Amino acid sequence: MEFSEIAAGMNAEIRRTVTDADVVLFAGVTGDMNPAHMDAVAAAGTRFGQRVAHGMLCAGYISAVLGMKLPGPGVIYMGQSLRFMRPVFIGDTVTARVEVLSVVTEKRRVQLATRCFNQNGEQVLDGEALVWVPEEAGDGANPVRKRAPVKKAGKAKQNEPVKKAGKAKRS
């Protein structure tokens, strides 16, 4: 998405069912083998009564929405706050939702509310993200702009920031 198109209130989400494979693979790539995630017998003795998914797996879903949808490809992750509110169990279906809170035009930064919910609508994660949208996003990392340069000229309003469209008219 073009930086100039991003405005407060815009939102996007993804939904994923957390499977056992997700938890096992997440443990493998991060090294987090906490028995709360990996050991059903140990987990049965905790207040949750069963294995729980890694909190950072849900944080990964937020990263996915930011990197894939809003702002989308090319975005640079600057920061994230996370508050883990409820456990996520294997079999739960998690919706990760981001919503633009503010846009700092001079710095090309976007602040977003980031939340995850389970299939019962209960919020499992809360937080905020700060991202930076580089100008190069349109030149290299954003395949939409890269693939169709001709289209851009013809559909200036859809793909080009307002500023650039204005300059084109003056020349």
Add this chain to the structure above:
Amino acid sequence: MEFSEIAAGMNAEIRRTVTDADVVLFAGVTGDMNPAHMDAVAAAGTRFGQRVAHGMLCAGYISAVLGMKLPGPGVIYMGQSLRFMRPVFIGDTVTARVEVLSVVTEKRRVQLATRCFNQNGEQVLDGEALVWVPEEAGDGANPVRKRAPVKKAGKAKQNEPVKKAGKAKRS
């Protein structure tokens, strides 16, 4: 680790080399297929010039230190702040280090500084974690306490908090 043993200044770390498999699997479990992570041609056009690892992968290393070492098994993750300072490339070796900042005894909460560094000693991630150490950690989720109740009595100084050792002497 016993909650009563945790004190400000204590620290722990893990080290991992970020491989291509880590990045590909992390993309798979989270759904974050941002071309910055997955597409070498697109990534060559960005300021980093090559594919970068997901920031949340490093955050996962922090989760690993917390869940495996300090405070260790049984810990409940309450919150985390993350500031992504530098890109992590495939082939980089990342050290994730946590250090206890403060302990809130009444609430069994621990606040920790959480930092990641690359092989050149450059900090790539900064933040703070808040965790909760349940009493049940020793009953179910912490295999060290569960497996060896006899050992505990014999090696009070190694495995038992000072307070409990003191009580034992008085009785």
